[in-house]
Amino acid sequence: MLELPESLAAILDGEEDDGEGLLPGEVFWRDHYMWLNECGYLLRPRYRPDWVPSWTKTKKWPESCEDGLLQLDSDLMDGERKSDGKVVVFKKISKSRHPYEEEIGRFLSSGPLASDPHNHCVPIIDVLQVPDDDDLTILVMPLLRKFKDPPFDTIGEVLEFFRQIFEGLQFMHHHLVAHRDCMVLNYMMDPTALYPRHFHPVETDRSRDFKSKAKHYRRTSHPVSYVIIDFGISRRYQSSEMPPLEPPILGGDKSAPEFKKSAEPCNPFPTDVYYVGNFIRTCFLEVYHGLEFMRPFVMDMVQDDPEKRPDMDAVVDRYAELLTSRRTRSLRGRLAKKRENPVAGIFRRVSHSIRTCIYIARGYNPLPTPRAL
Incomplete structure (x- = not known):
């Protein structure tokens, strides 16, 4: 399919320029x-x-x-x-549309919270x-990059991503902040480890000076920090307001069962648990091989009854147990799509095997945790 140049496509879509x-x-x-x-x-x-x-x-x-x-x-x-x-x-x-975003962003980036290793919120x-x-x-x-660009290479890399976003959401909940929109678009990564020479902020596959392709490393050799972004519909509460009750509000994920049953106010914290669980279910369990061991765990997070879902403390504790039960060999396994071209899959398996030997020889952790964490 022929793709139109971005500027021409924008004009055809009605975004005409200003004459300059x-x-x-x-x-x-x-x-x-x-x-x-x-x-x-x-x-x-x-x-x-x-x-x-x-x-x-x-x-x-x-x-x-x-x-x-x-x-x-x-x-x-x-x-x-x-x-x-x-x-x-x-x-x-x-500020009239999103009156709390600045306040919550400042709060999560302030004082001791900013240096807390459990804080995975965008600074x-x-x-x-x-x-x-x-x-x-x-x-x-700071300039961020989509969490899955470049693609994950190993199962261990994905599991480390899950660990960080679970920990980040737990951190928010400990400080009585409900995200209320923690869906696929609101997870990003700090690209400095993978792209030490940076990349162009618009054409992200190009170098910062736009003269060549942007070169990058892989997550296992250069561990990545992930962040949670966008507090436009988030809310922060006082301890006296717990547990809070809020009218339903639809973010990017509109599938929360509690919002489909009624318009009655509900506690946003269990809904956060649903959102992150549904994100993992739809974007990973249904797309990739090798993650089926997580299905019972994730299905608990997306139960229809919010009161039956684990809170983020329980999610983090149970996930830690899951990680300790995984063998190193399985963590180094290739993250393969369920709908993968068979021929391409052969070449990817061979190159992955070669990289795995290098990773083992160099002593890289199969769960690539950034040193700062």
Whole structure:
């Protein structure tokens, strides 16, 4: 199937540019380029007020140029911290729509919580109040990458991912924060271990300077830290409010049984347990071989009756027992899709066997836990 260039596809979908090559959602960032610069952050050349497209008067396609890369999500933008060159992401928040997101993000990134090894929540680097709109705040966060890009290689790598997200959600619950939307899109990873030379924040398979492919390592040799993001519909409670009762609210996963039965207020903490269990069931147990031993455990997490689900303390404890019961050989096993091309599978098994021998010779842990944890 022929794929349209991203900019052309966006225009055909109704996202016409402003006559200067920017989409409507990008205009905000161009208009605030100088203010962000004064705050210590630099946007890409595309968003400079005096930007002239590099393909002007040439035969180049815009998609072949770094400044031709579009930002289709108007609430997000990448940038660079001028003091040290760190690549960051800006998230624009409407306080009237998401009144708790900034507060919860600050809380989970504050004081001793920020350095707690059990904290797997995205850190907030800075909070900026938009000067010409009292309703808009910008959260500054580190550049992250999708949790499964590049793909997992071994069963042990996936089990370490599960361990970290269980621990992260347990941490949130210990501090009386219910995420309420912990679904597939809200798990990310810190890419610095896999991509020490970084990558382009929009075209993530390219190098940061857009001149070559982005090179990366594998998780077993370079363990990864995973983070939970997006507290837009999260809530934080006081001990006097426990257990809380909240009206149903639908996030990315709309399958929670308690929301289908009635509109009565319910406790959001068991719903979090359902969400993370359903994520593992649908994105891993139903897709990959080698994880069937987790099915009884996951099915407990997704029971229809919220009161019968384990809390996150029980989830973490039981999962730790599951991990200790796994043999090293099984942890080093290849994570293979159930619907895999047989021919491709042969080549992948051979290359995996070679890598496994190298991992064993170098003493790499089959459960690749980052040193900082």
